[in-house]
Every structure is written in C-alpha cells, then in structure tokens.
Amino acid sequence: MNTLAELRQRFSTALLDLAGDAATAAELAALVLPSQDPKFGDYQANCAMPLGKRLGKPPREVAAALVERLDLADLCEPPQIAGPGFINLTLRDDWIVARLQAALADVDRLGVQRVAAPRTFVLDYSSPNVAKPMHVGHIRSTVIGDALYRMLRFVGHKTISDNHIGDWGTQFGMIIYGWKHFGDEAAFARGPVAELSRLYRLVNTLVEYHEAKNEQLPALRLRLSDQESRAAQLELAPTPADPADKKRAAKRIQEALADLAKTRDELADAEAKVARIEADEPLRKHAAAHPNIGAAVLAETAALHAGDAENRALWQRFLPPCLAEIDETYRRLDVSFDHTLGESFYEEALPQVVRDLAARGLARESHGAQCVFLEGHDAPFLIQKQDGAFLYATTDLATIRYRMDQWRPDAILYVVDHRQSLHFTQLFATARLWGYEHVEFQHISFGTVLGDDGKPFKTRSGASVGLASLLDEAVDRAHAIVCQNDDARPEPLLSAEERRTVAERVGIGAIKYADLAHNRTSDYKFSYDKMLAMQGNTAAYMQYSYARVSSIFDKGSVDAAALRLSGAEITLTHPAERALALALLQFSEALDRVLADYRPNLLTDYLYDVASRYAAFFESCPVLRADTQQQRESRLLLCDLTARTLRLGLNLLGIAVVDRM
Numbered sequence: 001m002n003t004l005a006e007l008r009q010r011f012s013t014a015l016l017d018l019a020g021d022a023a024t025a026a027e028l029a030a031l032v033l034p035s036q037d038p039k040f041g042d043y044q045a046n047c048a049m050p051l052g053k054r055l056g057k058p059p060r061e062v063a064a065a066l067v068e069r070l071d072l073a074d075l076c077e078p079p080q081i082a083g084p085g086f087i088n089l090t091l092r093d094d095w096i097v098a099r100l101q102a103a104l105a106d107v108d109r110l111g112v113q114r115v116a117a118p119r120t121f122v123l124d125y126s127s128p129n130v131a132k133p134m135h136v137g138h139i140r141s142t143v144i145g146d147a148l149y150r151m152l153r154f155v156g157h158k159t160i161s162d163n164h165i166g167d168w169g170t171q172f173g174m175i176i177y178g179w180k181h182f183g184d185e186a187a188f189a190r191g192p193v194a195e196l197s198r199l200y201r202l203v204n205t206l207v208e209y210h211e212a213k214n215e216q217l218p219a220l221r222l223r224l225s226d227q228e229s230r231a232a233q234l235e236l237a238p239t240p241a242d243p244a245d246k247k248r249a250a251k252r253i254q255e256a257l258a259d260l261a262k263t264r265d266e267l268a269d270a271e272a273k274v275a276r277i278e279a280d281e282p283l284r285k286h287a288a289a290h291p292n293i294g295a296a297v298l299a300e301t302a303a304l305h306a307g308d309a310e311n312r313a314l315w316q317r318f319l320p321p322c323l324a325e326i327d328e329t330y331r332r333l334d335v336s337f338d339h340t341l342g343e344s345f346y347e348e349a350l351p352q353v354v355r356d357l358a359a360r361g362l363a364r365e366s367h368g369a370q371c372v373f374l375e376g377h378d379a380p381f382l383i384q385k386q387d388g389a390f391l392y393a394t395t396d397l398a399t400i401r402y403r404m405d406q407w408r409p410d411a412i413l414y415v416v417d418h419r420q421s422l423h424f425t426q427l428f429a430t431a432r433l434w435g436y437e438h439v440e441f442q443h444i445s446f447g448t449v450l451g452d453d454g455k456p457f458k459t460r461s462g463a464s465v466g467l468a469s470l471l472d473e474a475v476d477r478a479h480a481i482v483c484q485n486d487d488a489r490p491e492p493l494l495s496a497e498e499r500r501t502v503a504e505r506v507g508i509g510a511i512k513y514a515d516l517a518h519n520r521t522s523d524y525k526f527s528y529d530k531m532l533a534m535q536g537n538t539a540a541y542m543q544y545s546y547a548r549v550s551s552i553f554d555k556g557s558v559d560a561a562a563l564r565l566s567g568a569e570i571t572l573t574h575p576a577e578r579a580l581a582l583a584l585l586q587f588s589e590a591l592d593r594v595l596a597d598y599r600p601n602l603l604t605d606y607l608y609d610v611a612s613r614y615a616a617f618f619e620s621c622p623v624l625r626a627d628t629q630q631q632r633e634s635r636l637l638l639c640d641l642t643a644r645t646l647r648l649g650l651n652l653l654g655i656a657v658v659d660r661m
C-alpha cells in the first residue's frame with residue numbers, strides 16, 4: 001500500500017470543486033510530499049499557495065476550505081495549517097500499524113502493490129564491445145541497468161533486457177589484423193581471450209601511435225602556434241580606458257592563456273605517447289613495419305562486413321571465447337539478460353533501413369553519404385558513409401525496428417555513458433520521424449568513474465582497469481576485512497568457506513552499491529576504502545545491518561515466521577519505534593521515486609535511512625529484554641520487517657545479503 005498515493009487521491013477528490021477540473025486537482029495533489037522535517041508532520045501539502053493565486057484568495061483561507069473538504073479521518077490526525085498555508089499531516093498510529101501488519105503478512109512483496117497499468121519495457125544495458133576485455137566503464141551501465149530491470153519487474157511491468165553487444169565493429173578488424181600479422185596459435189590454444197586481448201592492445205597501440213604522430217601532433221602544433229600568436233597579440237594590445245572594456249580584455253587574455261595551457265597539456269600527452277612507443281624497441285619496429293595500420297584495420301573490418309570468407313571464419317572463431325569471458329563476469333555480478341542480440345544480428349537489415357528512410361524522404365545524400373537532417377541540430381545523423389559502410393546509428397535504427405516489431409514495447413531505455421547523448425538525441429528524433437512516435441525513448445545517461453586524481457580511472461600505465469581484476473581486488477579486500485572482524489571475536493563464527501562466500505558478496509556488493517548510491521548523472525571517485533567501509537552509506541554497512549537484525553532471532557531463539565502468524569501485534573510507544581515504522585511504511589514510495597526518473601540512488605538513500613532509524617531504535621528500545629511480552633513481540637515484528645525490507649531492497653539493487661558476517 002502506498003500511503004502517499006492514497007493521500008494524493010484523497011486530496012484530488014477534495015480539490016475537485018475548488019480547482020474546477022480533475023487534471024488541475026491531480027496536479028495540485030501532486031504537491032503532497034513527505035515532509036523534510038518531522039516537526040511539520042509526516043507529510044506536507046503545498047497546494048494552497050498556487051491554488052490561492054489561481055483563485056485570487058489568501059492561501060490560508062484556501063487551505064482551511066480544503067481541510068474542511070478532506071476526508072482523512074481514518075488516515076491522519078486533524079490536519080494543521082501552518083505558515084503561509086502549508087497543510088501538515090501526521091499519520092495516525094493505527095493507520096501505520098495496520099499497513100505494517102499487512103506488509104508483514106505479505107511474504108514476497110511486503111505490501112508493495114503492482115502497478116495498475118503495466119507497461120512493456122525494453123532495457124538496453126551493459127552492451128560492451130566484446131573483442132576487448134570488459135573494463136571499469138562497463139560497471140555503471142551493467143549495474144544500473146540490472147537494478148532498473150529488477151525494480152520495474154517487481155512493481156509489475158513487463159521487462160525485456162537485451163544486451164546490444166558490439167560484436168561487429170572496428171575492434172574485430174583490429175584483432176583480425178592482429179591475428180594475421182602477430183597471431184600466436186599456441187598462445188590462443190592456451191588462453192584464447194588472453195591472446196585476443198594481447199592482439200587488441202598491440203594493434204590499438206600501433207594505430208594510436210600513427211594517429212598521434214601523423215595527425216594529432218601536427219594539428220596540435222599548428223593550434224599551439226595560432227594560440228601563441230593570439231595570446232601575444234592580446235597582451236600587446238593597448239589597455240582600454242573604459243573599466244568594463246578593460247575587464248573584458250583581461251578576461252579574453254585569461255581565456256586565451258587557458259586555451260594555450262590546455263593545448264600544451266594535450267601536446268605533451270601526445271608527445272609522451274609517441275616517445276613511449278619509440279623507446280620500446282619491439283614496438284618501435286612494429287610501428288615502422290606497419291605504417292598504414294589504421295587504414296588496414298578499417299579494410300579488415302570492411303572485408304568482414306563484405307563477407308570475406310577468411311575474415312568471417314576468424315570472426316566465427318573469435319566470438320565464442322569473447323562471449324564466454326563476458327558471461328563469466330555476468331555470472332559473478334549475478335546479472336543476466338533475456339536476449340543478447342549484438343550488432344552483427346542486424347547486419348542484413350541495414351541496407352533496408354537506409355532505403356526506407358530515403359524512400360520516405362527522411363534521409364538525403366550529402367557529399368556521397370546518406371544523412372538524416374534534423375531540425376534543431378547542426379550536424380546531420382549519418383547513416384551510411386561515402387564508401388557504403390553503415391554506422392553505429394544505422395544499427396541502432398535497425399534495432400529499434402526489430403524491438404518494436406518483436407516486442408511492441410511502451411518504452412525503450414538505453415543505459416549508456418553520457419558521452420553518447422548526442423547520438424541518442426539524434427537517434428530518438430529520427431525514430432520518431434520514422435513513425436515510432438508513441439514510444440518512450442530514454443537515454444539513462446551516467447557519469448564517469450574517476451580515480452583518486454579526479455581523472456577517468458586508469459591503471460598506472462594509462463590502460464583502462466579490467467573489470468575482472470577490479471572484482472577480484474574488491475573481494476580480496478573484503479576477505480581481509482571479514483577475517484579480521486571474525487578473528488576479533490572471542491570465538492570466530494565463520495568457517496573458511498563461509499568467509500569466502502561472505503567476502504564474495506560483500507566485495508561484489510560494495511562495487512555495485514557504490515555505483516548505485518551515486519546520483520547516476522554525476523561522476524564519482526572509485527575508492528575501495530570508502531566502498532568497503534563498515535560505517536556510512538555502503539553495501540557493507542547495509543549487509544551488516546541486515547545480519548545484525550537477523551541475528552536477534554537466533555539469539556532469542558525466535559522463529560520469525562511463526563511469530564508473524566501468531567497474531568502478535570505491533571504497538572508504537574517510543575518515538576524511535578514510530579520513526580522506524582514510518583520509514584518501513586514508505587518502501588513503495590521509494591520505489592516510485594526511483595522509477596519516476598530511473599534513479600537507483602533514491603533506493604539506496606531510502607535503505608540507508610531505514611538502517612539508520614533501525615540503529616536509533618535499537619539504541620533506545622530493548623528488544624529481547626523489553627518490559628513486557630507484548631512489547632517484545634511488537635519490537636521483534638519491527639525487526640523482522642526491517643530485515644526483510646533491507647533484504648528485498650538490496651535484492652532489487654542486485655545485491656545479496658548474508659546472515660552472518
């Protein structure tokens with residue numbers, strides 16, 4: 001049961017004849033919100049102010065008229081009008097208790113109702129390019145996408161996850177080129193993925209080397225000399241007399257110097273990259289022997305796409321081990337997909353997409369390429385290059401058509417890095433013109449994972465951090481913490497095997513939770529110490545809270561399931577009990593908030609709030625040693641619901657709990 005939704009419903013009804021029409025009433029009723037401060041009650045309605053403005057009446061008067069019409073007697077204490085016309089609402093304890101009692105009896109859902117009108121969602125997440133190992137950048141998409149999938153499904157929507165893997169792009173051109181020139185059969189037999197990663201890295205390094213040397217360095221040097229002369233000119237110009245002009249001139253100089261500094265940095269980076277390779281004798285030789293490697297890699301990719309027998313055979317041979325590797329990561333992360341239809345799946349559909357868009361007059365030729373020109377966009381959406389090659393965009397359009405034909409979704413969510421936002425804006429605009437007008441397209445974008453230095457998280461050598469090693473390290477560190485805590489007990493609780501299981505859950509949970517707990521649109525700093533801390537808003541703290549609550553039942557030899565069925569009742573006598581009870585009541589409101597804007601951090605916030613209120617309750621309200629049997633049972637019921645709320649909430653985030661740690 002969602003108390004906030006119920007309150008809004010009641011407000012809607014009461015507002016109907018004051019506001020005039022149902023739509024306005026509903027809009028105003030949406031201004032009922034949980035209150036930020038308990039001294040204003042549990043919820044607060046802010047609708048009297050806008051309504052007063054609309055009616056030309058003092059808001060307090062409007063608030064009084066509204067309160068008179070409200071039918072809330074079973075739900076709230078008499079509403080209080082405060083300040084300019086806020087309506088403060090305090091729930092009746094018997095309302096809270098009745099709902100919690102119902103939640104207790106509802107084993108799987110804890111009283112969270114399914115949505116009245118289920119929708120069909122296709123979720124596109126993780127979607128790595130598979131010829132290279134998964135890296136830190138893939139955490140966010142995978143973990144956020146999986147959490148949204150779980151929550152949407154839990155509240156009753158139909159969910160279809162489709163891992164749009166990159167199995168057809170230039171990265172395969174790289175490993176095919178690498179195999180033909182540097183491949184090692186014996187190494188491939190020993191470990192196919194390691195050998196393919198080696199080839200990918202080698203070829204990528206050589207391509208980047210020539211790019212840096214032949215394109216970036218000359219361009220940067222040119223830019224640098226332009227910027228140097230501009231800065232010099234500005235500095236030489238006479239200082240204007242007018243103070244405002246003077247300020248502007250100073251600002252221009254400052255900006256020019258900042259641009260200059262940036263270009264110098266970029267130049268230094270590019271020069272360092274080139275120097276690093278030239279200092280490495282084998283690499284330098286390879287680079288000299290493969291001067292046109294960039295074009296050659298593109299040619300290998302083009303040959304693959306054109307059906308070249310040798311390249312297709314290599315692709316067939318390389319793809320399965322790459323997939324097996326990412327599957328292993330998914331297994332550890334406990335993430336699975338309903339479909340894995342990679343880019344290659346759409347290969348044959350691409351020409352038709354371009355023909356179709358051209359026939360409808362949406363795509364036009366421009367300098368030999370096919371483009372969709374979109375209103376409000378300077379750059380067109382490129383769907384076929386001069387040489388006939390199709391692009392990422394073409395595949396994504398074919399994918400939309402396939403998903404629409406196949407699953408008729410109401411919404412398609414793409415959980416992808418914010419750097420692709422232009423692509424998705426153009427994709428969605430094109431798809432709408434193409435006829436997919438009524439679908440909700442969402443780019444669930446997210447920020448970058450940063451290292452301690454505030455720059456994108458990289459290894460010391462500048463490579464991106466492999467996801468598998470990241471998980472290993474988190475689990476190793478969790479293992480050390482678990483062992484240390486357990487060894488500090490008078491008598492250790494956990495067997496060696498349990499310690500490993502707990503460490504796996506705590507380590508993986510830490511990485512997932514840290515990612516989910518950050519507002520997805522911001523960047524965040526990756527820190528093992530922070531994410532594994534036993535205090536604060538971390539998985540370890542949440543898992544520990546869960547284990548601690550659960551342990552009460554063992555300690556008191558209480559069977560929670562039997563207690564639930566025994567007819568025992570919750571009574572709220574202490575403010576800490578009530579504060580916890582109110583939070584437990586609001587679980588479904590938290591899920592609604594998450595799904596309104598696809599923000600899992602609103603669930604971690606909620607769970608952290610529950611855990612904190614539980615800690616406060618546990619401080620001041622003895623449970624096993626309560627004053628009376630009735631109070632003991634009531635508090636045990638609160639413990640039981642707390643534990644199950646934490647467990648369910650964490651599970652909806654894809655995080656496992658442990659009974660002891």
Ligand code: ARG
Binds near residue numbers: 127166
């Ligand atoms: N493979 C892409 C990348 O690694 C992400 C794909 C996202 N999904 C999509 N339908 N475009 O950048």
